[in-house]
Amino acid sequence: MSRIRSSGLRAVLTAVTVAAVAFGAPVAASAAPTGSAGSNDLPGSVSELPGSVVDLGARAIDLGSAILGNGSSLPTTQQCNQSRQSGGEGVTGTYHELGRSGPTSFLLEWETYDVPDRIQVFYGGSQIYDTGRIGDSINEGTGSAVVNVPAGSASSILVRVTGDPGTDWDYLVNCPIL
Numbered sequence: 001m002s003r004i005r006s007s008g009l010r011a012v013l014t015a016v017t018v019a020a021v022a023f024g025a026p027v028a029a030s031a032a033p034t035g036s037a038g039s040n041d042l043p044g045s046v047s048e049l050p051g052s053v054v055d056l057g058a059r060a061i062d063l064g065s066a067i068l069g070n071g072s073s074l075p076t077t078q079q080c081n082q083s084r085q086s087g088g089e090g091v092t093g094t095y096h097e098l099g100r101s102g103p104t105s106f107l108l109e110w111e112t113y114d115v116p117d118r119i120q121v122f123y124g125g126s127q128i129y130d131t132g133r134i135g136d137s138i139n140e141g142t143g144s145a146v147v148n149v150p151a152g153s154a155s156s157i158l159v160r161v162t163g164d165p166g167t168d169w170d171y172l173v174n175c176p177i178l
Contacts, residue, residue, distance in 0.1 A: 075158060080106065080175035089165045095156045096173040102149040108159075110134075110171040112141030117169045122158040123149050135169070146177070 075093035078084060084094050098106060102123060110119055112135030121129035128147060135141025149157065163169060 077156070078173075080173050083170055083172045084159070084161075085170040086161065086163065086168075089163045089167055091160060091162050093158055093160045095158050097156045098149070098173075098176050099155060100176055101155050102152040104176040105146050105148045106176045107144060107174040108147050108171065109144040109174070110141065110169065112167070112169045114140055115164050115167040117141065117164065117167055118162040119169075119171060120160045120162075121147050122160065124152045124154050128157075141169075149176075 075095050077095040077097065079097050080099065082096075084092075086092050098104065108119070108121065108129065110131065112119075114135060114137045116133040116135045118133050119129075119131040120127055128149060129145065131143070131145075134143065147157075157173070159171065159173060161169060161171070
């Protein structure tokens with residue numbers, strides 16, 4: 001295995017391990033299977049995890065890309081209809097529980113004031129919306145958009161805001177439109 005592929009694989013495995021620990025999933029020390037085929041009666045098995053396994057996998061992928069991509073901190077979780085605010089630069093990730101899986105849609109509202117920021121929305125590990133860099137002294141980055149969530153089993157989305165020095169921003173993920 002090439003040195004680049006080996007280090008990339010090591011980084012991904014580290015990210016998945018960190019994600020598993022962060023979300024309370026068991027982490028095996030070896031790759032050897034344990035238990036009998038089709039059995040979910042082991043202590044700490046996936047069947048005992050809160051939420052869906054797909055949500056856990058999507059969050060592990062999102063966390064791994066955050067760790068590999070920019071070293072941002074672990075995302076927090078909020079319910080929909082709760083405002084998220086920051087006055088700092090850097091990358092901020094927040095999971096928002098929508099209360100239902102895709103397909104659905106929700107209204108995303110933002111204010112990026114006079115320093116350009118970028119707001120991205122991810123579902124199941126894939127980007128589903130990107131504002132691009134928005135905000136300046138003319139329009140102050142005030143806006144909104146209906147974000148369409150594709151079919152899937154996850155009930156949460158990840159919103160990632162990338163802000164420049166001196167930034168101030170806030171946004172709101174409204175609960176899904178019926």
